[in-house]
Amino acid sequence: MKKIINLHWRAAALKNGFMDAVAYRAEFFIDIIGSALVPASIQLILWYAVFYIGQAHSFGGMSFIELINYTIISVLFSQIRGGNQDFELQEMIRTGNLSQHLLKPIGVVEFVYIRGVAPKLVIASVCICIGVVLSIWLPITIPRIFGAIFLALLGNIIHYQVGAILSTFSFLWEEAYSVLMVKNLIVSILSGELLPLNLFPASMSWAWKTTPFYLYVFGPTQFALGKWSVAQYFHSLGVGAIWIAILWVGIRISWHLGIRRYQSLGG
Amino acid sequence: MRGVMRLLIKPSYKTTEALKNVSFQIERGNFIGLIGANGAGKTTLLKILSGLIPPTSGNAKVMSFVPFERSIDFRKKISLVMGQKAQLWWDLSALDAFDLLRAIYEIPYPSYKKRLNELTELLNVNQLLKTQIRKLSLGERMKMELIGALIHWPEVIFLDEPTIGLDILAAHNLRSFLKKFNQNHKATIILTSHNMEDIEELCPRILILKTGELIYDGSPNTLTKKGEIRLKLLLLQYPTPEELAKTTELPITQIEVEQESPEPRHIIFHIKKELIIAVLQKLMRYYQVIDMSIEEQSLETVIQQIYEKNN
Structure with missing residues (x-):
């Protein structure tokens, strides 16, 4: 019987990706801690300024404690959100290194994702542990932490899919770095990583509701903090699944068109 | 500056035909x-x-x-x-x-x-x-x-x-x-x-x-004419290729007189290895040999000549 899906190479790619990510352990941990602490510190300073210097009682309908809780919990999910595999893809197209992968009996887009997601899965496991410990002090429950992590992982897939489609601009323009950079800047605003999305004016809420980016950080944080009902959570899972299906088709089309223009440059 | 602006707004592309009518089986x-x-x-x-x-x-x-x-x-x-x-x-x-x-x-x-x-x-x-x-x-x-x-x-x-x-x-x-x-x-x-x-x-x-x-x-051997050598001689006299062909009984196409410098002139015979002694014996009956060398044609030289012809 013909195998439908070869789990063997996928598992090996996960292992390989993880080993590659932790080849320099100090670098790996400094990157995680740095990317968690810097945005969190900025948010904490901002909340302090609003509530203590500006003497506000609430901000966007949220109290000081609620905003602090948001910041702490959102840091967990911002660590799980997509990595830089899309940049790796565009670089491979630009430099011709894609050739080495194209001739292997695997899907390149999936292979690059699996190798890149490996460290994120380890980080997700660590985030679950941290979440469990935090549940002692913060208004979060263990089942909700698991649910929120699952939603964040769904967001991780979506983030890569969007990047994989945008990276195909490299087939046309040779360089798509700035396209991916702009995407990441938009994501950092619309995912709720920098600020809770309910601080957006009501008239502007369409901006984040029409993209899947809120599923990366804002959605999981809201669910973990009990601000979203179980029904809202499952609705978001459904929305995420639809985005994954649409973006999967988008990848198929954009890569099918792009690969015909591939020149395999660089010798 | 105008060139830079033109490049930014309307870059020009050149199409090159990388392969033409290439056909082979392996x-x-x-x-x-x-x-x-x-x-x-x-x-x-x-x-x-x-x-x-x-x-x-x-x-x-x-x-x-x-x-x-x-x-x-x-x-x-x-x-x-x-x-x-x-x-x-x-x-x-x-x-x-x-x-x-x-x-x-x-x-x-x-x-x-x-x-x-x-x-x-x-x-x-x-x-x-x-x-x-x-x-x-x-x-x-x-x-x-x-x-x-x-x-x-x-x-x-x-x-x-x-x-x-x-x-x-x-x-x-x-x-x-x-x-x-x-x-x-x-x-x-x-x-x-x-x-x-x-x-x-x-x-x-x-x-x-x-x-x-x-x-x-x-075959690369066909290209380098394996077995064929270049017998390079410097003679005291200045015979013409026709005279040399008559003396050695070789076709004139196998005899090359270096034209690069007027004097001394090297004469090159493109012959099989086994003919070296016979050719030398015939030549030495009429001419005095000052210098002699034997070169085997390498693939590198042949390819180099092909590249040079292209240029």
Whole structure:
């Protein structure tokens, strides 16, 4: 019987990706801690300024404690959100290194994702542990932490899919770095990583509701903090699944068109 | 400044025809050398045959597959090694990479172990398997790249300048390895190289590309007229080619008088090795020989002449 899906190479790619990510352990941990602490510190300073210097009682309908809780919990999910595999893809197209992968009996887009997601899965496991410990002090429950992590992982897939489609601009323009950079800047605003999305004016809420980016950080944080009902959570899972299906088709089309223009440059 | 603005707003592109009317067939198990000056189309040809890019016209078939369709079966049966591109991961050991390749190509573990042993022994890199790739020398890295490319026992191997940057010994070892691999596993190998030693030692058949056109398809021996030498003489007298032809009883086409400098004039006889003594005896009856040398024509010289003719 013909195998439908070869789990063997996928598992090996996960292992390989993880080993590659932790080849320099100090670098790996400094990157995680740095990317968690810097945005969190900025948010904490901002909340302090609003509530203590500006003497506000609430901000966007949220109290000081609620905003602090948001910041702490959102840091967990911002660590799980997509990595830089899309940049790796565009670089491979630009430099011709894609050739080495194209001739292997695997899907390149999936292979690059699996190798890149490996460290994120380890980080997700660590985030679950941290979440469990935090549940002692913060208004979060263990089942909700698991649910929120699952939603964040769904967001991780979506983030890569969007990047994989945008990276195909490299087939046309040779360089798509700035396209991916702009995407990441938009994501950092619309995912709720920098600020809770309910601080957006009501008239502007369409901006984040029409993209899947809120599923990366804002959605999981809201669910973990009990601000979203179980029904809202499952609705978001459904929305995420639809985005994954649409973006999967988008990848198929954009890569099918792009690969015909591939020149395999660089010798 | 205007030029910069024009480039920014309306860049201009130039279309170059990389290959023109190239047609050939290769039997299974052959070792083929692909030669040509820079930009002749060698790598483009390899890219088409391996399925990386489609031909804009015409068609290519490899083992009855259309390469650009890149079917899974096709990809399992081929391998492309580009001397200037690495497939192994810089921060991991070669063994880690080979383990992943084993999973990708679904190689049963006992076969994998056996092949890995054979390849590492042939290339003498057993002790380096667990070393990070970035810590290996260029030659060692190239050997690891080759193992990575061959671990699935491909039926067709495309090698694009595999000895680039290697020292004489490393290049020699690599050539011996490729020869053995070709003999043991009957793999079809197409090799491009600017190193004529690679070609002469490995390839019984060569294809020469000149600005995208196939100008020679045959044995390198035919090209160098194996067995033929250049008998170069400096005579005290100045006979004409006609007089020399009459004296030596050779066709005038086999006699060349160097025209570069007026004096002294070297005379070159393109003859078979076994005729050297007879020709010398005939010449010495009438002329005095001041200097003499015998040169065998190398593939490198012939290819160089072909390149020069193009320019």
